[in-house]
Amino acid sequence: MAGSGRLALRTLPGQVWVRSSGPAVLSRLRDAAVVRPGFLTAAEEETLSRELEPDLRRRRYEYDHWDAAIHGFRETEKSRWSEASRAILQRVREAAFDPGQALLPRVHVLDLEPRGYIKPHVDSIKFCGATIAGLSLLSSSVMRLVHTQEPADWLELLLEPGSLYILRGPARYDFSHEILRDEDSFFGERRIPRGRRISVICRSPPEEMGPEEPGQPPAVS
Numbered sequence: 247m248a249g250s251g252r253l254a255l256r257t258l259p260g261q262v263w264v265r266s267s268g269p270a271v272l273s274r275l276r277d278a279a280v281v282r283p284g285f286l287t288a289a290e291e292e293t294l295s296r297e298l299e300p301d302l303r304r305r306r307y308e309y310d311h312w313d314a315a316i317h318g319f320r321e322t323e324k325s326r327w328s329e330a331s332r333a334i335l336q337r338v339r340e341a342a343f344d345p346g347q348a349l350l351p352r353v354h355v356l357d358l359e360p361r362g363y364i365k366p367h368v369d370s371i372k373f374c375g376a377t378i379a380g381l382s383l384l385s386s387s388v389m390r391l392v393h394t395q396e397p398a399d400w401l402e403l404l405l406e407p408g409s410l411y412i413l414r415g416p417a418r419y420d421f422s423h424e425i426l427r428d429e430d431s432f433f434g435e436r437r438i439p440r441g442r443r444i445s446v447i448c449r450s451p452p453e454e455m456g457p458e459e460p461g462q463p464p465a466v467s
Contacts, residue, residue, distance in 0.1 A: 262404075263281045263283055263403060263404035263405075263406070263409070263433075264279075264281060264401065264402070264403060264404070265401070265402045265433065265434055266400065266401040266402070267398060267399050267400045267401070268399075270399070271393075271399050271400065271401050272401070274416060275391070275401055275416065275417050275421075277414070278413065278414045278415050278416050278417035278418075279391060279401055279403060279411075279412075279413055279414075279417040279421075280411065280412040280414075281403050281404070281405065281409055281410070281411050281412075282341065282409060282410040282411075282412075283404075283406055283408070283409045284406075284408055284409065285337075285338075285341070285381065285408060285409055285410035286334065286381060286407075286408035286409075286410075287408070288408070290330075290334050290408075291383055291384075291407060291408050293328070293330050293331060293334070294331055294334065294381065294383060294444075294446060295383050295384065295444065297327065297328055297331055298324075298355055298357075298444060298446075301322055301324070301355075302320060302322065302355070302357050302444075305320040305321075305322065305357075306320065307319060307320050307357075307359050307362070308320060314365070315364060315365050315367040316356075316358075316362070316363075316364050316365070317362055317363055317364075317365070317427075318358060318359045318361050318362025318363065319356060319357060319358050319359070319362050319364075320357045321354065321355060321356045321357065322355050323352035323353065323354055323355065324352060324353050324355055325351050325352045325353070327353075334381075335353065335446075335448065338379050338381065338410060338448050339448065341379070341410060341412070342377060342379035342410070342412045342448065343377060343379070343448075343450065347377075347450060348450065348451055349448055349449065349450055349451070350374060350448075350449045350450070350451050353446060353447065353448055354446075354447040354449065355444065355445070355446055355447070356444070356445045356447065357442070357443075357444050358387075358425065358442065358443045358444075358445075359442055360385075360428060360440055360441050360442055361427070361428060361440075362427075362443075363424070363425055363426060363427035363428075364423075364424050364425040365424055366390075366392060366422040366423070366424040367422055367423070367424070368394060368418075368419065368421075368422050368423075369418055369419075371419070371452055372452060373452065374449035374450065374451065374452060375449065375450035375451050375452050375453065376414055376415055376418060376450060377412065377413070377414045377415075377418075377449070377450045378412070378413050378418070378447055378448070378449045378450075379410060379411070379412045379413075379447070379448045379449075380410070380411050380445045380446065380447040380448075381408075381409075381410055381445065381446040381447075382405040382406065382407055382408070382409050382410075382411070382443065382444075382445055383407055383408075383443070383444040383445070383446065384407055384441060384442050384443055384444055385407060385439075385440060385441030385442060385443045386404065386405060386406045386407060386438050386439075386440075386441075387405050387425050387426065387431065387438065387440060387443050388402055388403070388404060388405070388425070388426045388431050388432070388433050388438050389402065389403040389405055389411065389423055389424070389425055389426075390402050390423065390424050390426060391403075391417060391421040391422065391423045392421060392422050393420060393421050394420060394421065394422055395420075401421070402433060404433045404438065425443070426438075426440075427440070428440035
């Protein structure tokens, strides 16, 4: 598999946080699977982590997700934020979504324990729209995307703490995505040790759903 490091390393110029099976996949997903490392300052990451911790601490880690996609997780949806966090989320909106694009009002927060992982899956179109954008907190991880019809076509994203990832269109619907478990967590030859990871995920609504309508959160990463 890609995490073994036996496949050829291919990166976008100057972007060592992206690898793929070949230039065709890079070209196809150039604007559909994006990583912006260092999107958050250390202070901003601390602001979000501190705000989320009291609610997360009240929840137990679970090992059976409703669609069997996540192992070792706890999650919540949050609509009320401090002024500082609202400013951060506004930056995410500006970076990842078109001007004026509606977003689901509740931000999905997913907390993976160090042994937790997300299995390969394709998000249901019933629960969110064509774009998701996630902030990664606390520890690094590797997200792997694999084409649903051509499994030899893959792309991996290195998600470091403070980074922002954006998945759009074909990256959402033509490729599965997963967060690798600790024992498989390699980026090429580089070992990426897994620790506890929190992701803060903004989502566009599905076309048939207005931004204020509730929906079961998908297993987005």
